[in-house]
Amino acid sequence: MNHKLSTTNDDLKNTDQSTVRFYIETLEIDRLSALPFFEAGEKSFEGMRYFWQNREKNFTLVGLGNAYTIESNEENQRYTNVENQWKQLLQGVDYENLLQQPILFGSFTFDPKKGVSDEWSNFSHANFALATHQLVIRNEKAYVNTHIVSKQNISEEQISKLLAERDEIIHQAQVKGSKTYAKPVVNKMTEPFKEEYLKSISNVTDAIKDGQADKVVIARSLALRFDEKVDPTNVLTQVYNEQPESYLFGQENGENLFFGASPERLVSVKDGQAYSSCIAGSIKRGATKEHDNALGAELLNDAKNLQEHQYVVDMITSSFEDTCSSYTVPESPQLLKIRDIQHLYTPVEGYLNDGATILQMVEKLHPTPALGGAPRGKAMEMIRQYEPMNRGIYAGPIGWLNAEGDGEFAVAIRSALLQKDQAYLYAGGGIVADSEPQSEYEETLVKFRPMLRALGGKLNDE
Template sequence: MSKQLRSTSGTKYFYTETIECEGVSPIAFFEAGDRLYRGQRFFWQNREKTHTIVGIGHEIVIKAQGEDRITTVQNKWNRLKKLVVKERLDQAPLLFGGFSFDSKHSLSEEWRAFSGAFFVVPQFQLEIKNESIKLSINCLTERLDQSARFEELRKERDRLLHVAQVQERPLFEKAIVTEKTERNVPEYLAAVRAVKKEIMRGEVDKVVISRSIELDFEESTSSGAALYYALQEQPESYIFVLENGGSTFVGATPERLIRKEHGRIFSAGVAGSVRRGKDVGEDQRLGQALLADEKNLEEHDFVVSMIQKVIEPLCTELQISTQPKLLKIRDIQHLFTPISGTAKETEDMFAFVEALHPTPALGGTPRLKAVELIRELEQMDRGYYAAPVGFVDAEDNGEFAVGIRSALLRGGKALLYAGGGIVSESEPLAELEETNVKFRPMLRVLGGNRHEL
């Protein structure tokens, strides 16, 4: 019996249909939607490159504001999941999007395209996992007889698939950066000094202070070009793109927030960093120094302890490595501690997202006081930077990463964000230099490496 929901406008049905296909490049499929669906696409690839998702078209959009935005999205998605009508072998429809960092911070004009929470169910959902390629149609409707609508969607699905498989792929060129502006450097240094005073007074243990730089391009840069170079330049990272209208949030982040699959959960503590070496010997020396560095180990321990504290009540059991190891990506080495466990049956993906965000790696500790100081001292709008971005499907499997090493694209401009944890041993100029290192991944992606920081 089909599942349905009675609303003021009628009975709703959430249909999904899946076909298997071969020879489809995910970026080619993303670009197949450029002409008709620009501003309505997303892309996701996990760090291991074992799971890739492309969404084209906005079949359903969920937005929310305020302090209960995570709960609002959770409740709306739970209602939608009950409407799903699919065959056993069809892929579960999924919801993709993100949250702003601070629910109490009014979004600036720069971030106006994205509300406090912005999630979509795509019309066309390409999913590549375990070497299997599946393409789904998702359709929410009030009509029980879907034959005419579905036939239209099938024709459009086949057209997109043909474009992706057959048409010559565009040649992506990195954008030409005409100007690079570092925003609010004196204010950033003052914020670091102010946080150190709060630490000395015993008000906080750690606060993450961030800053931004602005790139101006000779011509508007496309989501497809940013995606292409993110995949090329940062292969060890989660790669994501989220479009809405004329704005695109893009990132190449090393940091998982939470993954949930068949009741198992996987998280990670990632905090403490140093640059990569110019050769193998220097790289190893820098890595070993990081593993022994008191300031970075203290910062890392804050993160791991907090993750354990907030997710342990949501799990029946939890495993945490006793010592951090090194996570090496192209420009940076991080201290990394894997965490895994089994979720209680009553706890869904959004319960873990709400419990974890923001971790001390992106906010600080104690959490509430740290976020208050960020709100007061940073003097900028983080938007979706350092916030959860990812997906969950109708069977409550999914993954969220932390939106760092990221940028907001709007026409001929890009805003890049980077920050670092301020603890008692932090020095303002050293922290400034650390943010310079953290800008490098997205600078490479967007062509800004032509300009020295």
């Protein structure tokens, strides 16, 4: 089933006030898998692809190519810039009659004031794209949108060429199906800034005892080198198979792939209703069900972890007070169990005020105390002072929004940055007054495991 739409927009920002043509065609398909579609786009769109699947596994999004991009490096206006440019692009588009709306996918860096380190040099502080070919799988139905955004007239020849390209990608994805991949071979693993990280924990605990903050999240990285260049589809396949309980994401930028399996929703919006997740406080999984339950009970009664968790609940509740007409918060946390770790978890939901948007909520919620600290301003100052690396997109918001304003963003944790034959993994933990450097170091090792396993590495205790 095809549905076509061609429109123009005279008011698009940053186009010298010329008319912008926006062509959309939607094709409904009986059978199409996400990873083969991602892989089939490699020849034409390598370095310009993305992948997203929600935690419930009822919504999958794949993008090939960049029909339109929105980037921003403004420290205080990046959320507004993305929202305004997206709205301007969609002005005059009758998207309500489409089988599948156009979707903007992207990410924000954790902290634009930190500066950029070498591995993040190709990323802006806001990186968003409307795909040339957009696959959406929802409720067991698959839709492929093809988008053209141009300041020039869009010719029938241009449309025919792009649709032929789309049909060939779909054919390749259907015929070839999913490949079987061997995991990458790690030949070197190093811990950059390990001593600086351990020292930073001592510095931060001293500052907290001195009353400068209540909690500060400090992160570190793990660097891998492989025998050869690693295929992005390979690592996404590994993560897809190993972390089914999480949000799965991958975003290419040239020769970079940022990917991960996050347990944590930042916010989702559907039909004016907003949902968020308070996730903070963690403990490992047990080898047996009895041991696992005992560890979970320990976590539910641990004062340090409960305090960490309450900081997040208080902050997210405050954000919902600002943006929602009503909201609900459970009185106590429950356990969220994924493959390598279990967390304290409290869901929050509410109804948005008129005019409130998902990107406004993202701006208010990021960073939560689970990734930054409390109070937020002082914690961010201390992260900039003591954390011995730049997080880039790690721990930042990553996700999507559609033309009507619905969308979902996860917190980009349990993640890694792949660059040809090397990768950087990231993990952190909340530091409070009685935190101990060695204990915090060991907690990061648990959090490295999902991405490390996907990339073919292992820790000494495995």
